[in-house]
Amino acid sequence: MSNNKSTPPQGGASDNRAATPMEHLQRLDVAIHVEDLTVSFDNTPVLWDIDMEIPKGVIMAVIGPNGAGKTTMLKSILGLTKPNAGQIFIFGKPAEKQRRLIAYVPQKASVDWDFPISVLDMVLMGTYSNVGWILRPSKASKQRAIDALKQVGMLAFKDKQIGALSGGQKQRIFIARALVQEADIFLMDEPFQGVDLATERAIVEILHDLKERGKTVAVVHHDLQTVREYFNWVFMINVRRIAVGPVNKVFTEENLRLTYGGKSGFVERS
Amino acid sequence: MINAQLEIILIACITAICCSIPGVLLVLRRMTLLGDAISHSVLLGIIIGFFIVNTIDSPILVLSAGIVGLLTVVLVEILAGTKLIKIDAAIGVIYPFLFSVAVILISLFSVQVHVDTDAVLMGELAFAPLNRLEINGVDYGAMSAYQIGGVMLLNIILCFIFYKELKLAIFDPNYAATSGFKPKTVLYGMMLMVSITVVVAFEVAGSIMVVALLVGPAIMASYFTKRLWAMFFLAPIAGVIATLLGYWASHLLTVSIAGSITTTIGLLFMFIFIFAPKTGMIAKAYQRHTMRAEFSVNMLLVHLWQHEVIGDAREENMKGTISTHFNWNGEFTELVLNSAIVRGFLQVSDDNTVQLLPEGREQACRAMEG
Numbered sequence: 260m261s262n263n264k265s266t267p268p269q270g271g272a273s274d275n276r277a278a279t280p281m282e283h284l285q286r287l288d289v290a291i292h293v294e295d296l297t298v299s300f301d302n303t304p305v306l307w308d309i310d311m312e313i314p315k316g317v318i319m320a321v322i323g324p325n326g327a328g329k330t331t332m333l334k335s336i337l338g339l340t341k342p343n344a345g346q347i348f349i350f351g352k353p354a355e356k357q358r359r360l361i362a363y364v365p366q367k368a369s370v371d372w373d374f375p376i377s378v379l380d381m382v383l384m385g386t387y388s389n390v391g392w393i394l395r396p397s398k399a400s401k402q403r404a405i406d407a408l409k410q411v412g413m414l415a416f417k418d419k420q421i422g423a424l425s426g427g428q429k430q431r432i433f434i435a436r437a438l439v440q441e442a443d444i445f446l447m448d449e450p451f452q453g454v455d456l457a458t459e460r461a462i463v464e465i466l467h468d469l470k471e472r473g474k475t476v477a478v479v480h481h482d483l484q485t486v487r488e489y490f491n492w493v494f495m496i497n498v499r500r501i502a503v504g505p506v507n508k509v510f511t512e513e514n515l516r517l518t519y520g521g522k523s524g525f526v527e528r529s
Numbered sequence: 530m531i532n533a534q535l536e537i538i539l540i541a542c543i544t545a546i547c548c549s550i551p552g553v554l555l556v557l558r559r560m561t562l563l564g565d566a567i568s569h570s571v572l573l574g575i576i577i578g579f580f581i582v583n584t585i586d587s588p589i590l591v592l593s594a595g596i597v598g599l600l601t602v603v604l605v606e607i608l609a610g611t612k613l614i615k616i617d618a619a620i621g622v623i624y625p626f627l628f629s630v631a632v633i634l635i636s637l638f639s640v641q642v643h644v645d646t647d648a649v650l651m652g653e654l655a656f657a658p659l660n661r662l663e664i665n666g667v668d669y670g671a672m673s674a675y676q677i678g679g680v681m682l683l684n685i686i687l688c689f690i691f692y693k694e695l696k697l698a699i700f701d702p703n704y705a706a707t708s709g710f711k712p713k714t715v716l717y718g719m720m721l722m723v724s725i726t727v728v729v730a731f732e733v734a735g736s737i738m739v740v741a742l743l744v745g746p747a748i749m750a751s752y753f754t755k756r757l758w759a760m761f762f763l764a765p766i767a768g769v770i771a772t773l774l775g776y777w778a779s780h781l782l783t784v785s786i787a788g789s790i791t792t793t794i795g796l797l798f799m800f801i802f803i804f805a806p807k808t809g810m811i812a813k814a815y816q817r818h819t820m821r822a823e824f825s826v827n828m829l830l831v832h833l834w835q836h837e838v839i840g841d842a843r844e845e846n847m848k849g850t851i852s853t854h855f856n857w858n859g860e861f862t863e864l865v866l867n868s869a870i871v872r873g874f875l876q877v878s879d880d881n882t883v884q885l886l887p888e889g890r891e892q893a894c895r896a897m898e899g
Contacts, residue, residue: 358709365703371700375755393690
């Protein structure tokens with residue numbers, strides 16, 4: 260290190276200056292850092308100047324009314340939507356190079372369930388990002404897919420065509436597909452939409468299991484009653500950022516009113 | 530049977546295989562109309578290619594036609610992407626325009642291309658063997674067999690190599706993008722493949738037969754399998770069967786070969802649509818019928834059991850009360866009762882009371898648990 264003269268002095272007790280923005284971004288305990296993100300469709304802003312960060316290892320609910328930009332937020336992080344402005348960093352590096360660290364669970368309606376593939380085929384798709392172009396998934400990949408199916412309680416259905424499944428089962432295999440990706444960050448778009456209570460509990464269990472393993476999870480969520488129970492972090496959004504932080508600090512009546520414009524009908528119980 | 534006939538059959542079968550493979554992808558992407566559009570707009574590409582090289586037998590023509598085919602796709606997707614106009618309307622606006630520009634160019638410059646309306650629509654399968662591949666005076670067979678055969682091999686190889694990528698990009702393009710695959714590139718590559726297939730096939734088979742071969746075999750295959758890889762095998766088989774039957778019919782009736790094959794594809798599809806095991810119309814109707822009968826038996830058992838528990842079985846569990854209760858006619862009531870009796874669920878005593886047997890009670894419990 261001594262022969263590299265251009266290196267500035269590193270860290271140390273004597274270094275009391277505040278971290279520069281760049282150093283702050285490179286902190287590894289921040290999974291996702293979003294800065295000045297603005298997205299619009301035909302000049303109608305969907306996201307207005309969003310600044311936020313998701314610490315590593317939290318399970319975060321993304322809540323807000325319809326049209327608040329929740330899905331757009333996830334899609335921007337994933338690079339599926341082109342923002343008008345703003346930057347996104349994943350584990351301190353520009354998002355473009357880091358997207359493989361993210362597993363995405365889209366909304367159920369986003370795919371064609373009549374497509375001629377089996378449940379196992381679909382879950383195997385989660386391994387593709389590690390397999391790369393042209394090559395086929397290995398035996399080990401198949402085993403991972405089977406393990407993931409077991410984890411979501413869907414192994415018995417592995418040879419069924421995906422269209423034969425119920426709503427909750429479809430959601431379970433979507434999650435199984437994300438699990439085999441061996442990602443560090445999970446972005447889920449309404450995984451509880453139209454599923455029965457048993458499936459909801461099963462999904463929550465998987466979320467907590469991911470948290471135990473140090474993964475970071477962000478979930479678009481609609482049921483305000485269960486936010487406290489399921490999540491430890493919350494991001495409240497309505498085109499603008501309303502609040503982000505630990506559930507017990509920011510999930511307040513005041514913030515809910517700001518998010519839903521007083522129409523939430525939700526009375527906070529404390 | 531003379532050699533020329535065998536050659537025609539061979540060329541037709543190769544064309545069927547060649548088209549049905551990208552057809553599977555087109556059907557799954559729900560873009561079958563684009564096949565129709567490309568098969569017309571490529572005419573413009575052929576004319577432009579002709580202006581460049583001044584001959585009709587150059588590979589440049591295939592390339593230029595392929596590019597115009599792809600241009601059709603790009604224009605349609607740009608128009609539809611504005612959300613100002615729906616995709617079917619976009620297709621309907623783009624391809625007649627490109628096709629007509631080609632027609633105008635042909636008449637303006639009186640191009641001596643053997644392109645007339647009949648040839649464009651129905652092709653010239655009967656004349657396909659006339660153009661020979663000769664090297665040093667040795668006849669190696671019909672030129673078009675090699676051309677279409679080459680594209681067929683290309684399609685097979687590409688679908689094999691990029692099987693995983695095509696599957697993912699068509700099924701879930703967003704997920705493909707986040708997994709590091711480039712779905713747009715893959716899908717445009719696929720449409721280029723469709724374009725080149727159409728250009729080469731269209732010269733012998735004509736646009737209508739090409740569209741029928743793209744869509745028909747893939748749809749037929751979908752009645753027999755729910756697996757993508759199996760569709761890639763079954764669709765070409767369906768295409769070849771239709772082609773052979775169609776050729777045989779054209780021979781018997783001495784009518785246009787392409788017309789006959791295309792008609793056969795339509796008829797074969799209708800046959801499968803009605804008679805396919807499990808997925809056909811009749812099989813579905815039968816399944817609905819048996820499911821209704823099965824459900825009715827369960828409903829009856831639950832009803833009987835309920836009244837047994839309440840203790841008013843004497844009044845309620847009579848043959849007559851049952852039919853008014855469920856709004857069943859006498860015939861259907863008999864049918865359901867008989868089916869339940871045969872399976873040992875209940876018995877009807879002489880005074881027309883219906884009594885549950887232990888088996889029936891168990892079945893009622895199972896039915897209620899779902």
